[in-house]
Amino acid sequence: xxxxxxxxxxxxxxxxxxxxxxxxxxxxxxxxxxxxxxxxxxxxxxxxxxxxxxxxxxxxxxxxxxxxxxxxxxxxxxxxxxxxxxx
Numbered sequence: 641x642x643x644x645x646x647x648x649x650x651x652x653x654x655x656x657x658x659x660x661x662x663x664x665x666x667x668x669x670x671x672x673x674x675x676x677x678x679x680x681x682x683x684x685x686x687x688x689x690x691x692x693x694x695x696x697x698x699x700x701x702x703x704x705x706x707x708x709x710x711x712x713x714x715x716x717x718x719x720x721x722x723x724x725x726x727x
Contacts, residue, residue, distance in 0.1 A: 641683070641684040641686060641692055641711060641712070641713055641714070642681065642682070642683055642684075642711075642712040642713075642714060643681070643682045643683075643684065643709055643710065643711050643712070644677070644678035644680070644681055644709060644710045644712075645658075645678060645679055645680040645681075645682065645700070645706060645709045646678050646679055646706070646707045646708045646709065647679045647680070647705050647706060647707060648704070648705050648706070648707045649705055650679070654705045655673070655679075655705075657703075657705065658680065658703065658705055658706070659671070659673070661699055661703065662680070662682060662699070665695065665698075665699060667684050667685055667686050667691070667692075667695055668682050668683070668684060669683045669684060669685045670682065670683035671683075678710075692711075696709070696711075
């Protein structure tokens, strides 16, 4: 599952609190602080949508700094790794 997270405040202490929560969650496989249309992009690896729903209650609804989030469900892995050009 790929999730875009929009925050209420970009104050460093509030962003750091979210970073710590995302780092502590074992189901968050990847986390990116990004520029553009949202603030964080998370990649989750979960057993079921029920597990993801529980995580949203803890990580997103349980935070006073998450304004909103949107969820994308990956239907297939087309490319997940490969050589990184170093040139």
